[in-house]
Amino acid sequence: MNRELEQKRVDSVIKILVKEINRLEDETGRRKSEVIQTRKNFWDEVKVNTDTFDDYLETIISLRQEAQALSVIQTTHKHASKRLSTLTKMQEIPYFGRIDFLEDGLPATEQIYIGISSLTDASGEDFLIYDWRAPISSVYYDYQPGPAKYTTPGGVVEGVLEKKWQYIIRGGVLQSMFDTSITIGDEILQQVLGKVTDKKMHNIVATIQQEQNRIIRHDQGRLLIVQGAAGSGKTSVALQRIAYLLYKYRDRMNADQIILFSPNSMFSSYVSNVLPELGEENMQQVTFQDYLYNRLSDEFEVESPFEQLEYVLTSHGAPFYSSRLASIRFKASIQFFDAILSYRQSLELEGMQFKDITFRGKPIISSQQIIDRFYSHDTQLRFHNRLEKLKDWILEQVKEKTRYEWAQAWVQEEIELLSNEEYYKAQITLAEKRGYKKDAVADYDMEPEALARLIVQQKLKPLRRRIRKLQFINYKEIYTQLFLDRAKISRWLEGEIPEEWDAICLGTIELVDDAKLSYEDATPFLLLKELIQGFHTNSSIKHIVVDEAQDYSPFQFEFLKRLFPAAKMTVLGDFNQAIFAHSSDKNNFNLLTNLYGPDQAELITINKSYRSTKPIVEFTKRLVPNGEQIIPFERDGELPVLRKINTYDELHSSIALKIEELRNHGYQSIAVICKSAEESSRAYEALSHIDGMKLLKSSSFDFEQGIVIVPSYLSKGIEFDAVIIYDASENVYGDESLRKVFYTVCTRAMHCLELYSIGTPTPFLQRALDEGFIQV
Numbered sequence: 203m204n205r206e207l208e209q210k211r212v213d214s215v216i217k218i219l220v221k222e223i224n225r226l227e228d229e230t231g232r233r234k235s236e237v238i239q240t241r242k243n244f245w246d247e248v249k250v251n252t253d254t255f256d257d258y259l260e261t262i263i264s265l266r267q268e269a270q271a272l273s274v275i276q277t278t279h280k281h282a283s284k285r286l287s288t289l290t291k292m293q294e295i296p297y298f299g300r301i302d303f304l305e306d307g308l309p310a311t312e313q314i315y316i317g318i319s320s321l322t323d324a325s326g327e328d329f330l331i332y333d334w335r336a337p338i339s340s341v342y343y344d345y346q347p348g349p350a351k352y353t354t355p356g357g358v359v360e361g362v363l364e365k366k367w368q369y370i371i372r373g374g375v376l377q378s379m380f381d382t383s384i385t386i387g388d389e390i391l392q393q394v395l396g397k398v399t400d401k402k403m404h405n406i407v408a409t410i411q412q413e414q415n416r417i418i419r420h421d422q423g424r425l426l427i428v429q430g431a432a433g434s435g436k437t438s439v440a441l442q443r444i445a446y447l448l449y450k451y452r453d454r455m456n457a458d459q460i461i462l463f464s465p466n467s468m469f470s471s472y473v474s475n476v477l478p479e480l481g482e483e484n485m486q487q488v489t490f491q492d493y494l495y496n497r498l499s500d501e502f503e504v505e506s507p508f509e510q511l512e513y514v515l516t517s518h519g520a521p522f523y524s525s526r527l528a529s530i531r532f533k534a535s536i537q538f539f540d541a542i543l544s545y546r547q548s549l550e551l552e553g554m555q556f557k558d559i560t561f562r563g564k565p566i567i568s569s570q571q572i573i574d575r576f577y578s579h580d581t582q583l584r585f586h587n588r589l590e591k592l593k594d595w596i597l598e599q600v601k602e603k604t605r606y607e608w609a610q611a612w613v614q615e616e617i618e619l620l621s622n623e624e625y626y627k628a629q630i631t632l633a634e635k636r637g638y639k640k641d642a643v644a645d646y647d648m649e650p651e652a653l654a655r656l657i658v659q660q661k662l663k664p665l666r667r668r669i670r671k672l673q674f675i676n677y678k679e680i681y682t683q684l685f686l687d688r689a690k691i692s693r694w695l696e697g698e699i700p701e702e703w704d705a706i707c708l709g710t711i712e713l714v715d716d717a718k719l720s721y722e723d724a725t726p727f728l729l730l731k732e733l734i735q736g737f738h739t740n741s742s743i744k745h746i747v748v749d750e751a752q753d754y755s756p757f758q759f760e761f762l763k764r765l766f767p768a769a770k771m772t773v774l775g776d777f778n779q780a781i782f783a784h785s786s787d788k789n790n791f792n793l794l795t796n797l798y799g800p801d802q803a804e805l806i807t808i809n810k811s812y813r814s815t816k817p818i819v820e821f822t823k824r825l826v827p828n829g830e831q832i833i834p835f836e837r838d839g840e841l842p843v844l845r846k847i848n849t850y851d852e853l854h855s856s857i858a859l860k861i862e863e864l865r866n867h868g869y870q871s872i873a874v875i876c877k878s879a880e881e882s883s884r885a886y887e888a889l890s891h892i893d894g895m896k897l898l899k900s901s902s903f904d905f906e907q908g909i910v911i912v913p914s915y916l917s918k919g920i921e922f923d924a925v926i927i928y929d930a931s932e933n934v935y936g937d938e939s940l941r942k943v944f945y946t947v948c949t950r951a952m953h954c955l956e957l958y959s960i961g962t963p964t965p966f967l968q969r970a971l972d973e974g975f976i977q978v
């Protein structure tokens with residue numbers, strides 16, 4: 203193919219793009235002034251008249267019409283600006299691929315150019331560029347030259363893919379192009395993966411691989427589960443999939459209706475570029491921990507998953523360590539979820555606990571009176587309605603019991619203490635109640651009894667508010683009842699009572715009584731609370747994507763399902779990286795397929811790893827038992843190196859030298875990865891003199907590029923040009939339960955991996971050492 207001709211085509215497409223960009227700039231400018239003008243004139247167009255009912259109706263109708271007109275202009279403006287930003291990106295890289303496709307039954311081969319969005323010629327009929335998400339574009343990702351087909355809403359289209367080209371166009375200049383049927387391997391992918399990292403993750407639109415494309419375009423059932431090796435592109439694919447769904451369902455779904463659950467806030471910042479690069483708005487991003495915190499932090503000091511993990515990683519052998527682990531595992535299980543459902547059912551008949559209602563420290567209604575009242579209601583009534591009736595009764599009782607409160611001495615004392623301002627405010631309130639107009643407030647002579655009653659009302663306000671919010675329910679006590687004794691739990695729990703139950707009970711009650719909630723208790727507590735007060739579901743969300751899904755317990759998945767009843771779910775994870783203590787012993791997502799029933803679920807496994815060089819993948823796959831399945835992408839590099847060291851001083855000076863060397867080599871992101879936050883702070887103390895060195899903490903919000911020290915669990919999902927394992931000794935990574943942590947940290951390296959060990963290295967390295975996949 204003639205390169206000059208191709209550049210000419212690029213030029214002519216860019217000309218059309220520029221024309222369209224100019225037109226849109228005009229349009230968005232115009233629309234913007236229209237919006238401003240309409241907002242300004244809003245109240246001129248509407249005549250507010252509420253004298254008669256008809257006038258009132260007319261006012262409402264004209265208000266609606268104006269609001270609608272404004273909303274139409276705003277939507278058009280938003281669409282035009284979005285298109286403008288996409289086309290501006292395409293001016294730089296109009297397209298990245300081309301297929302020559304001969305459709306069965308048609309006389310001529312069509313050339314399909316593929317970019318981040320479609321573009322037609324002036325007539326609007328001929329596509330100069332096809333959107334990468336269009337049905338025909340899937341041929342580009344799915345086939346090598348030969349017979350090929352793709353699915354459209356109208357059916358399957360078959361034909362022959364005659365040629366496939368990859369282009370590198372930057373700033374409108376064609377830099378290179380490859381005929382993929384001639385070149386060996388994936389040249390562009392080689393180039394992309396060989397580069398040093400950037401602060402943020404990038405889209406992979408030009409080089410999506412066939413098995414990844416299947417995940418991106420998957421559209422059956424409510425649940426898609428992806429089990430993928432470290433570096434197989436799960437996060438990248440998840441984001442491309444969101445872009446695909448936004449395109450396919452553009453009439454029905456917008457970015458606000460998709461939520462991505464990320465492992466931590468730093469990760470959210472790390473991936474925040476991908477969708478905008480593809481011309482799409484970002485989805486909502488949350489962490490499960492933030493959600494729990496939002497819902498529970500008023501009542502409790504809630505432990506974060508990182509604090510939990512820090513305990514698990516650093517407290518081996520501490521008293522109650524093993525019962526805490528047993529507790530974490532039990533509270534993550536479906537059995538416990540179901541037990542809570544049964545427990546909630548049983549509360550229909552007995553067991554509800556309430557707080558005493560007190561006013562100024564004096565009891566008005568005792569918890570026992572509330573219990574008696576609650577269980578005197580007809581049990582046929584729905585639970586929630588019973589609570590509503592109870593609430594009304596309590597409010598009524600409060601009113602009754604405080605009827606003569608105004609005559610009490612404390613009220614007079616309060617009145618005497620009123621400031622002038624407060625006194626005046628009270629006068630306004632009462633005067634208005636008596637029908638005085640604002641300017642006649644001074645004419646009103648305040649009656650002492652009315653003022654006293656007002657004072658009582660104001661004092662009662664917070665109490666009434668709490669009652670209306672059902673805050674008289676004693677959730678803490680209801681939750682801890684689950685942990686009172688063996689006889690109790692066995693009523694609700696199917697199957698065996700967990701090991702170390704008595705210790706689990708003691709630990710749980712002690713914490714909750716102290717207004718603390720461990721991470722493992724947070725979701726179960728919230729579930730019980732929601733089941734009692736009525737679930738705060740969110741039906742506007744249409745899709746949720748859960749990344750690093752191995753870190754979620756089966757319990758949490760059940761919870762998410764209830765929280766988002768209208769959503770489909772995409773779940774991506776890697777059981778080799780399951781580092782939380784609640785992770786299932788079973789190394790797969792099989793249990794999860796039951797979430798919506800097996801016919802609603804598909805599980806796809808991807809084993810090819812793109813992040814690291816071949817020598818690094820060959821090494822890391824030898825760290826985990828089922829690693830043979832992992833296939834490296836062909837990219838050269840050095841074998842990982844193990845350096846045995848005797849003292850910490852020697853360790854720190856070697857690391858400092860290594861960092862210098864790596865920096866000189868041109869690597870931009872270098873991570874010293876430690877097991878825990880505790881080890882990280884020690885390392886930081888000794889290495890902070892290194893120019894630009896930063897310590898990443900669980901509270902960090904932005905993903906910092908450069909040279910960082912980071913604890914294992916915060917490095918999840920993220921990658922670095924070079925990784926230094928701070929101390930890979932048996933001392934640190936001795937226990938079998940840490941194998942997956944060790945695998946996770948080693949798989950963060952893209953180009954270079956160095957391991958240091960003070961004394962005997964971890965036994966996890968044995969196989970790689972025996973087989974020569976690590977240099978000593």
Ligand SMILES: Nc1ncnc2c1ncn2[C@@H]1O[C@H](COP(=O)(O)OP(=O)(O)OP(=O)(O)O)[C@@H](O)[C@H]1O
Nearest residue numbers: 406409410411432433434435436437438812813919
């Ligand atoms: N098709 C592809 N084209 C270009 N780069 C890719 C492709 N697939 C994956 N990558 C790159 O490989 C690296 C790893 O991808 P990603 O972080 O999405 O993997 P992951 O499966 O989520 O990894 P982990 O589970 O280890 O966190 C990223 O740099 C990503 O850009």
